[in-house]
Amino acid sequence: MSLEVFLHELHAGLERTKAGDYEIDWEDAPLPYKLYRGLPVVTLSADVPLTLDEPVHQPRARPELREFGHFLWYVYGLTQLSQSPLAQGGTMQSARRFVPSGGGLYPSELYVYLKVAGAPSGIYHYDAAHHRLVLLRSGEFDTYVARALGHRCNLSKTFATVFVSTMYGKNFFKYQNFSYRLQGLDAGAVIGQLLEVGKRFDYEAGVCFQFLDRAVHHLLGVSEQEEAVYAIIPLSAEGGAAWLADGNSKVERITADDMCRELPAIEHEHFVRSSRVKEHSLLIRMNESAQYESTEQFRCLRGGEATDEEGAIRLLPQTKRLVYDLAAASRLRYSPEQDFILGKVTTEQLAALLQEATAALRYRNDLDEQEDGAFSRLLLYSCLFNIEAVEDGAYCYDAKRHGLYAVRSGDHRLWLQYAMAIDNVNLMQVPICIHVAGNNDHLISSLGYRGYRIQQMEAGMLVQRVLLTAAALGLGGHPLLGYDVNVCDELYGLGPEGKTSLIQIPVGPYRHRPRLQGGMHA
Numbered sequence: 001m002s003l004e005v006f007l008h009e010l011h012a013g014l015e016r017t018k019a020g021d022y023e024i025d026w027e028d029a030p031l032p033y034k035l036y037r038g039l040p041v042v043t044l045s046a047d048v049p050l051t052l053d054e055p056v057h058q059p060r061a062r063p064e065l066r067e068f069g070h071f072l073w074y075v076y077g078l079t080q081l082s083q084s085p086l087a088q089g090g091t092m093q094s095a096r097r098f099v100p101s102g103g104g105l106y107p108s109e110l111y112v113y114l115k116v117a118g119a120p121s122g123i124y125h126y127d128a129a130h131h132r133l134v135l136l137r138s139g140e141f142d143t144y145v146a147r148a149l150g151h152r153c154n155l156s157k158t159f160a161t162v163f164v165s166t167m168y169g170k171n172f173f174k175y176q177n178f179s180y181r182l183q184g185l186d187a188g189a190v191i192g193q194l195l196e197v198g199k200r201f202d203y204e205a206g207v208c209f210q211f212l213d214r215a216v217h218h219l220l221g222v223s224e225q226e227e228a229v230y231a232i233i234p235l236s237a238e239g240g241a242a243w244l245a246d247g248n249s250k251v252e253r254i255t256a257d258d259m260c261r262e263l264p265a266i267e268h269e270h271f272v273r274s275s276r277v278k279e280h281s282l283l284i285r286m287n288e289s290a291q292y293e294s295t296e297q298f299r300c301l302r303g304g305e306a307t308d309e310e311g312a313i314r315l316l317p318q319t320k321r322l323v324y325d326l327a328a329a330s331r332l333r334y335s336p337e338q339d340f341i342l343g344k345v346t347t348e349q350l351a352a353l354l355q356e357a358t359a360a361l362r363y364r365n366d367l368d369e370q371e372d373g374a375f376s377r378l379l380l381y382s383c384l385f386n387i388e389a390v391e392d393g394a395y396c397y398d399a400k401r402h403g404l405y406a407v408r409s410g411d412h413r414l415w416l417q418y419a420m421a422i423d424n425v426n427l428m429q430v431p432i433c434i435h436v437a438g439n440n441d442h443l444i445s446s447l448g449y450r451g452y453r454i455q456q457m458e459a460g461m462l463v464q465r466v467l468l469t470a471a472a473l474g475l476g477g478h479p480l481l482g483y484d485v486n487v488c489d490e491l492y493g494l495g496p497e498g499k500t501s502l503i504q505i506p507v508g509p510y511r512h513r514p515r516l517q518g519g520m521h522a
Contacts, residue, residue, distance in 0.1 A: 003289055006282055007442060007452055010181045011485050011500060022176060030170050030274035032095065032106040033078075033129045037269045042119045042133040044069030052326040055202040062159045062237055065118030067201065072126050074098065074197045074330065076110050076190055081518050097128070098330040099189040099464060100479055102182040105171040108190045109227070111163040111220050113141055123220060136221055137266055145232075147259060148215045149208055150251035150295040152366050153234050153244050162233045163216065164190055168226055169272065172280045180283050181481065184453040185503065187230045188460020192360060193330075194233060195461070196468060200326050206244035206364040208232040209454050210298045213291040215259035221266035226277075228287040230453060244364055251295045290450040299447055301367045301377075313403040314390070316351035324472035331519070332471040335478040336510035340429040343509035346388045349473050350432065351402070353466070353507065354380060357434075358399040360465035367454070374458055375399060377443070379499065381492045383412045383433045394491055407492050416504075419487035425478055430506040432475075435488055436462055440500035459502045466505055476510040479503055 045066045052074065063071075073079070080096040094104045101107070110126040112133065122138035142155035155161070166183040175182060191207060198205040209231055216229050234244060292298065361374040368374070380397040384390055392411045395404040417427045427433060436459045443451025463479050470477040481503060488494075488501040 003286060024174050028274050028276045029173060030272040034109050034167060035129060035271040036125055036134045037271060039268060040135040044131050046131060048073050050327060052200040054323055055200060057202060057239060060237055063116055065116050068116055071197055071201050073131060075194045076128055077131055078128050099193045100335060101186050102171060103174055107166050107170040107183050108187050109165045109167060113145055113161040115159050136268060144219060147254050148212045150298050157238050158234045158236045160235045163220060163229050164231045165227050165229045168280045168283045169274060169277050173278055177282050180286055181456060184456025185460040188457035189464040191231055191457060192461035192464030195363060196326055204236040204239060205233055208366045210292060210366050212256040212259060214256040218260045221268055225284060231457060251298050254295045256293050286449060290453060301373060301446060313398060313401060313405055315403040317347055319348055319352050319355060322352050322356045322472060329468050329471040333467050334476045336476040337424050337478060338426055339510045339513050340426060340508050341511055342429045344386060344388060345431045347390060350387055353469050353473060354397045355402060356469040357462060357466040360462045377438055378458055378462055379437045381435045381437055383416060385411055385413055386431045412491060415491060419484040421482035425506055427506060430508045432507040434466060434505040434507060435501045436503050437494055437499045438502050440498055463503060463505060470507050475507055477505050477507040479505050
């Protein structure tokens with residue numbers, strides 16, 4: 001299968017990415033976390049703060065290990081043990097985190113280049129199962145990481161650099177080739193949570209999507225046959241410091257081959273439990289095609305203005321910025337399935353949800369000249385029903401003007417229900433059904449195959465912000481990919497606009513299903 005056909009079928013031909021007679025081998029399922037063996041470890045404090053309110057910005061010293069450990073736990077630590085009854089009998093037990101993941105399989109891993117008091121400087125893996133750091137390579141690597149980023153970041157002003165990777169096999173065993181789409185979205189959700197947690201810790205963060213892949217994998221000692229880094233996020237405690245250059249910065253020519261010769265190779269034993277790893281050659285081919293071998297391949301995306309909609313706009317009420325405890329919202333985040341209950345949603349709740357969610361598109365990165373460049377790449381559409389003072393219909397949200405453009409009037413819940421691949425959510429009970437839309441060429445025309453995974457990551461970042469905001473408003477949200485994209489594109493008229501639906505998120509009131517759960521914190 002060609003890569004072009006593969007990406008098309010990930011969206012338009014959902015079932016063709018899975019073998020019809022495929023049986024999931026649950027007995028050989030991989031662990032949802034990677035475990036290294038026989039390496040030095042740094043234990044992190046389990047005495048995490050129970051609230052994460054808005055920070056008071058003031059000059060501060062470089063963070064210490066204790067604080068950074070709390071940061072990592074809120075980003076990607078194991079936070080909850082849940083046990084739910086199954087319809088066919090028995091129970092399902094799972095360890096959850098504050099970010100959603102398809103099937104609760106968590107294909108992402110975190111690595112950190114750390115320079116804080118309390119731990120030797122070096123490259124670490126975050127062992128989420130034990131809430132500790134595992135030392136992979138000791139030393140100072142400012143120059144190496146800066147070169148891998150094309151000298152777009154001044155590493156001397158950072159105290160840590162986080163690498164978000166994807167392990168192909170951790171969800172391939174269940175979702176097969178469709179896992180490639182899930183992996184980008186999952187990585188984006190982790191990045192979205194990282195950026196939100198970073199704000200509460202008063203960290204300055206920037207997301208780097210462009211780097212020399214083989215050089216970074218060589219530094220971390222990961223095998224490209226089973227894992228790939230998707231994003232690099234430098235962190236600084238120096239507010240307002242011009243330490244991350246924009247996408248228009250000139251980059252000197254550096255190659256991955258040259259960099260791999262600068263450091264000795266490392267290879268460490270790790271454990272994922274699965275002994276019969278299924279072949280995932282298409283995923284390897286996709287990631288190889290997305291790799292950058294030279295900094296000359298780095299690109300800047302022009303734009304920054306969203307597409308202007310035509311027609312009358314319904315302005316939403318101006319609301320103050322939603323201030324909430326991120327720790328509480330993270331704990332409250334809930335993904336209802338058959339648990340939605342149709343209730344009245346106020347215009348103010350809708351306005352706050354859309355306003356806060358799209359704020360995720362304003363972030364520092366290495367693609368754009370401006371922080372709001374993602375507004376030209378992603379849009380929010382929604383089908384609304386039973387919203388106070390808003391006519392039932394399908395709408396496009398204009399973040400700049402904070403208003404709704406009517407696309408199609410009427411109640412479209414049945415239309416959306418028919419588009420579902422499986423009826424795991426009763427959309428007749430859902431007042432808000434959000435669709436994140438993006439370019440239907442998946443940024444491939446401007447960024448090559450790397451553009452696809454960048455689009456999915458930005459969509460995942462937006463999804464995480466929707467879910468956190470919904471939780472802060474007392475609502476639930478359930479990200480869904482099991483629906484007919486073509487039906488939703490027709491509903492909103494996206495095809496002629498060169499757009500397509502990337503993910504669907506029903507949002508609304510809910511009731512909790514029966515389950516036992518407990519928080520995993522001190």
